[in-house]
Amino acid sequence: MAGGGDELKLLGMWASPYVLRVKIALSLKGLSYKYVEEDFKNKSELLLSSNPVHKKVPVLIHNGKPICESQVILQYLDEAFPDAGATLLPADPHERAVARFWAAFCDDTIAKASQQASSGKTEEEKAEGEKKVVEALEKMEVGLSECSKGKPFFGGDTVGYVDVVLGGFLAWVRAGDAMKGVKRFDPATTPLLAAWAERFVELDVAKAAMPEVDKLIELAMARMAGAAAAAAAATN
Amino acid sequence: MAGGGDELKLLGMWASPYVLRVKIALSLKGLSYKYVEEDFKNKSELLLSSNPVHKKVPVLIHNGKPICESQVILQYLDEAFPDAGATLLPADPHERAVARFWAAFCDDTIAKASQQASSGKTEEEKAEGEKKVVEALEKMEVGLSECSKGKPFFGGDTVGYVDVVLGGFLAWVRAGDAMKGVKRFDPATTPLLAAWAERFVELDVAKAAMPEVDKLIELAMARMAGAAAAAAAATN
Missing domain, CATH: 1.20.1050.10 (Glutathione S-transferase Yfyf (Class Pi); Chain A, domain 2)
Known part of the structure; x- marks a missing residue:
């Protein structure tokens, strides 16, 4: 993966804009990685142990070491792979x-x-x-x-x-x-x-x-229906 | 200022924890600078033009160019003055x-x-x-x-x-x-x-x-008294 013996794994959720950032950055850098879709209702042990503070995606795991928070991950990619494809931040x-x-x-x-x-x-x-x-x-x-x-x-x-x-x-x-x-x-x-x-x-x-x-619209409507049902249940 | 013909100016407010970060970082790096105390009730034209988005301190002005937001400033100091005193972020x-x-x-x-x-x-x-x-x-x-x-x-x-x-x-x-x-x-x-x-x-x-x-306690009590007076006035 990623060339040079590096192993990259991305824990994500398909609809997350923050995960999308990392996917795009990895692609711009030409880094290959294993993508693991997380189930929000049943988070994996790997996610919970990799991001115990926020328990959220995205988490990038590089050679076994987790990096959390999308903006932190983007800067990490620039710094850990300075010669890979695009550089995100300018030099100046x-x-x-x-x-x-x-x-x-x-x-x-x-x-x-x-x-x-x-x-x-x-x-x-x-x-x-x-x-x-x-x-x-x-x-x-x-x-x-x-x-x-x-x-x-x-x-x-x-x-x-x-x-x-x-x-x-x-x-x-x-x-x-x-x-x-x-x-x-x-x-x-x-x-x-x-x-x-x-x-x-x-x-x-x-x-x-x-x-x-x-698909995002479907998800949003399902969430709204869920929230409305929860609100209705709370008032009954 | 700051050696090498660099001119550094810090727009701050004495009680701000975010300004304090920048003061400490500048001191750790051994960089000299001109400090300008801002009046929150009457912000300077320099502050308004240097940080038009948030209109907040701290703003560091380096050779005429403003840098806003304390964490951005700290990273800037590491990158603009790599050889000055302490380095804040680790190398790895x-x-x-x-x-x-x-x-x-x-x-x-x-x-x-x-x-x-x-x-x-x-x-x-x-x-x-x-x-x-x-x-x-x-x-x-x-x-x-x-x-x-x-x-x-x-x-x-x-x-x-x-x-x-x-x-x-x-x-x-x-x-x-x-x-x-x-x-x-x-x-x-x-x-x-x-x-x-x-x-x-x-x-x-x-x-x-x-x-x-x-002095912080005095300021906090004055603010609370001001807020209480405003709340009382709003209910009259």
Whole structure:
């Protein structure tokens, strides 16, 4: 696996945007690996022992040593395999800092706003979440200019760290758009980001790794039905 | 400043644990810098233009280029000044990943639990926050073993990335302990972490940079009085 006697195993879940990041990064680096799909209702002993703190995927296991958290894994891949295929973070220290800043923004701001938009306790909370998503994407539009300097990707001419981090969300963005009849990454408000998203999903590495939008919609509807049933049961 | 014609400026606020991290890191690296205290009620144009996304300190400005977010700044210092004093992250890729994991845990889990413990909307929420803090510190005890491998610091024999990230909280932990009559970093439940905290606050770099606990208590009480007054005004 992975060449040079390295053994890589990825513990994942097909619908996870965070796992998708790692799949895309491994593919960009041309590293082969064994993929293990986890069952969320019955987590494997390997997952529980590899990530005892959060008990979550993705976990990358490299020659028996686990690495947890998608952004930590992406940076690990750059550092453990410096000569393999693409390098995700730029070489220049300031550009690396800017990339880390915007990658953190994806998880701290965009993901949280999206979470509130879909799982807010009230309709008001959800609407507030939607508003925060729009505001966050407007800021991310600036981030794209800052990172890409007019080139097609956050990484410049090629896909880099922030591309993979934000790109991991795109399948769920499309599922959410279809379910709500909206368009995030809207060309009217965030033209650069909208064009970037179109480019990203057309990449071979993205097409090969991204889950089908229809299946994500099915999963989301099943989860909503489950949550509604649980809420109904709780009030009976 | 900083030698070699580098000019470093740190925009900070004396009570911020995140600014404290950067002060300690700069000191460990032996880098000189100009410190600019920000007024939170009247943020400077320089802060607003340097961190337009979050409008928060710390911001480090290196030869005119801003770097925001404390963990991003710490990694930047390692990468921009590889030959200056201490190196915060270890050299080995897996050890770097483990350090980044636990540093993320400090901000994603410990800081959030602490926030809930002090600013929860109800007494029940606050009590739940306190419970989460205790659970998080018990996990961090394991993190200390994992990173230090029996040595005095997360960084081993010397202070490293996770030491600086967690150590930044210690002045506020002491202030909180004094105000609530509790002892976080309790030798009874987290003996390694308790001993680590004692060692950390005795470091010259920590003693020189840490704000006085009494002043933090004063600030916290003024904030609480302000919040209570605002709440009272809102109900009138």
